Each structure stands twice: as structure tokens, then as C-alpha cells.
Amino acid sequence: MSKGSAWQGNWRVRLYERVRERGYDSLTSFAEARPTAPLYRLAEELGEDAAGVQILTGLLAEAERRKQVTRFVRGVLIRMLSESIPEGWPAVLDDEARVEIALALGSWSAYTPESHKERARRAGDALLATPPPPGWRPLSADDELLRTLLPDEEA
Numbered sequence: 149m150s151k152g153s154a155w156q157g158n159w160r161v162r163l164y165e166r167v168r169e170r171g172y173d174s175l176t177s178f179a180e181a182r183p184t185a186p187l188y189r190l191a192e193e194l195g196e197d198a199a200g201v202q203i204l205t206g207l208l209a210e211a212e213r214r215k216q217v218t219r220f221v222r223g224v225l226i227r228m229l230s231e232s233i234p235e236g237w238p239a240v241l242d243d244e245a246r247v248e249i250a251l252a253l254g255s256w257s258a259y260t261p262e263s264h265k266e267r268a269r270r271a272g273d274a275l276l277a278t279p280p281p282p283g284w285r286p287l288s289a290d291d292e293l294l295r296t297l298l299p300d301e302e303a
Contacts, residue, residue, distance in 0.1 A: 154191075154199040163206055166194040175206040176214075183223065183288050184230035204259060218300050221264050222289040225271075228252040228259075229286065239282035249276070271297040
């Protein structure tokens with residue numbers, strides 16, 4: 149992103165134009181085609197005048213309209229975990245692994261809407277208390293374990 153240009157003009161319209169130019173009808177369909185890409189990478193793909201926080205804002209707005217906020221929350225967790233532990237869940241939760249997982253869960257919590265924060269906290273606690281199998285790497289918001297931790301009931 150260059151010199152704040154992401155915030156010039158109508159950035160929402162600009163993002164949707166870029167998404168449509170790439171053959172998608174929504175930010176959600178664009179993002180779900182890249183389920184493990186960090187938000188900043190999605191923004192980079194849309195141009196130097198796009199920002200990850202804009203992608204996040206647009207995805208949340210679409211999720212709220214579609215009443216799929218829990219799916220959005222799972223999707224953001226996947227992006228955070230993929231960036232922090234790209235090889236999947238570690239076999240041993242040593243200090244280094246705990247730090248990487250804590251960073252992912254902390255970022256996820258910050259990006260989680262208030263309506264879902266408590267559910268997200270419980271899901272994060274459950275992942276740490278009963279870790280998934282080594283190598284577990286959710287690749288979509290439909291991951292079975294994530295759907296167990298965060299079922300599609302809207303809060």
C-alpha cells in the first residue's frame with residue numbers, strides 16, 4: 149500500500165470493482181477462494197491502494213448481511229493460524245509453538261466482532277486445553293473441528 153492511498157476516494161467501491169474484475173461477485177467469494185491467505189495478502193492482490201483492514205471490514209459487512217458471522221469468525225481464525233503455524237498444529241506445544249499460537253489467537257480475538265468474542269474465547273481455550281492432532285491445518289470455514297468449536301448458530 150502506498151502512502152495512505154488505500155483511504156483515498158470510495159475504497160469500498162474500488163474493492164468491489166477489483167473483486168469483480170477478477171471474476172468474483174463478492175469479497176467473500178474472493179477471500180474463500182484463498183482461505184488461508186492473510187488479509188494483507190488479499191489486499192495486495194487487489195492493488196497497492198487496498199488494505200487488509202478494508203478486506204476485513206468488507207468481509208464482516210457481507211457476513212452480517214448474510215447472517216454468517218460465525219463462518220466469518222472461523223475464516224479469520226484459519227487465516228491467523230495459517231500465518232502463525234503454516235505447517236499445521238505442532239506435535240509439541242513448546243514455548244515457541246505456544247507463542248505462535250497465542251499470537252494467532254490474540255489477533256483473531258481482536259478481529260472477532262463483539263457479538264462472538266465469548267464464543268471465540270471458549271473455542272481458543274478448547275484448542276489449547278485439548279489440542280488438535282499434530283499437523284491439523286484447517287483449510288476452510290467448513291473444517292469439522294472448527295464447526296464443532298464454533299457451530300453456525302448466530303449469536
